Amino acid sequence: MRWFLFILFYILVDIYAFQAVKTITKSPLIYGFYVVISLMVLAGLIYELSFFGSSKMMQPPKMYFFGIFLAVFVPKLLLVIFMFGEDILRFFVGLFMKIYGSQGDFYMPSRRKFVSTIALGIAAIPFASLLYGMIQGKYDYRVLKYALEFDDLPDEFDGFTLTQISDVHCGSFDNRRKVEYAVNLINEQQSDIILFTGDLVNNTADELHDWKNLFSTLKAPQGIFSVLGNHDYGDYVKWKSASAKAENFRRLIDSQKEMGWDLLRNENRILERNGQQIAIVGVENWGENGFKQSGDLDKASEGISGNMFKILLSHDPSHWQSKVKTDRRNFQLTLSGHTHGMQFGIEIPGIIKWSPIKYRYKNWAGIYEEFGRYINVNRGFGYLGYPGRIGIWPEITVIQLKKKQNTV
Incomplete structure (x- = not known):
């Protein structure tokens, strides 16, 4: 059950993080690349948890999957933190406009491109670091x-x-x-x-x-x-x-x-x-x-x-x-x-x-x-x-x- 909840959590994080990508580009090619990578990591995660979840043996293939998973998932978590923070701000702005605005309607401002750009830039740091650690840092x-x-x-x-x-x-x-x-x-x-x-x-x-x-x-x-x-x-x-x-x-x-x-x-x-x-x-x-x-x-x-x-x-x-x-x-x-x-x-x-x-x-x-x-x-x-x-x-x-x- 806990593995099902973790996979569900991963999917929700993935979808939420994708909003940052959508904010800064409309390229179908980039969207497709994002989705393909996400599905490959998700498939690998399900495979590992299904067949090796109860094993404590740590062999290089499994460790490399874990490393790649971290390199993909940790940056997305950072994106979610930024996006969630911005969404909270947008919610309160919309609430303020509903209470004090002339129209009286609840309206959430659109996402700001520069926030998503900064978030993606910061998320790139752990991505690059985790890859460097696997390629060079371990030796x-x-x-x-x-x-x-x-x-x-x-x-x-x-x-x-x-x-x-x-x-x-x-x-x-x-x-x-x-x-x-x-x-x-x-x-x-x-x-x-x-x-x-x-x-x-x-x-x-x-x-x-x-x-x-x-x-x-x-x-x-x-x-x-x-x-x-x-x-x-x-x-x-x-x-x-x-x-x-x-x-x-x-x-x-x-x-x-x-x-x-x-x-x-x-x-x-x-x-x-x-x-x-x-x-x-x-x-x-x-x-x-x-x-x-x-x-x-x-x-x-x-x-x-x-x-x-x-x-x-x-x-x-x-x-x-x-x-x-x-x-x-x-x-x-x-x-x-x-x-x-x-x-x-x-x-x-x-x-x-x-x-x-x-x-x-x-x-x-x-x-x-x-x-x-x-x-x-x-x-x-x-x-x-x-x-x-x-x-x-x-x-x-x-x-x-x-x-x-x-x-x-």
């Missing part, structure tokens, strides 16, 4: 570098560098050359360690098949460590049996080993330099709002002394906000992903950082600090759902750890 990789200071960082790790990537979602990729460029860009950072914070695939281990050799070329002197994200468990697939799901999960685990990645499943690894140590701690996915909660900090921290410097890998930043930042064991730095920055937003360093995802996650992109503890939320390497990015670009994070110098 517009950015290297973001930070230096963080800690009082309790061991001296031997002063200047230690780590590269974080997250949310690869390799089942979405459609351009090997672009992804190869990004993998080379990661290696070019020459960090001491590479840390991956979950969501290697969209749903199934098979998605990794064509990309495994490429991600195997990632190298770092201290190794590559990873954790699982909510998509890595295969929970969003309707499996034929529990054993099929378990086999899929086993193959994903084995693939990471074959790639040379050390997957941490509620466990830790100790790095040592000249007798001094830090811990890399990795938990399984722990999220709120219905996401899997398999992360176990107690188990992951076994064997670690309380005052050891710790870097925690936890896919979902809500874990840090709810549990980690106040944990008595003091996890000095947490690395997360998950949000993708919603793949849409506005970021101008030092001026504005905004995305709709901020209304769901307090920590959604970049560095945050509370109680002297830090979290970095990586904006994601890949994409999911909408096959593009606008304003929130795919990210490779490089963090240098620094020993805070005491000043007198």
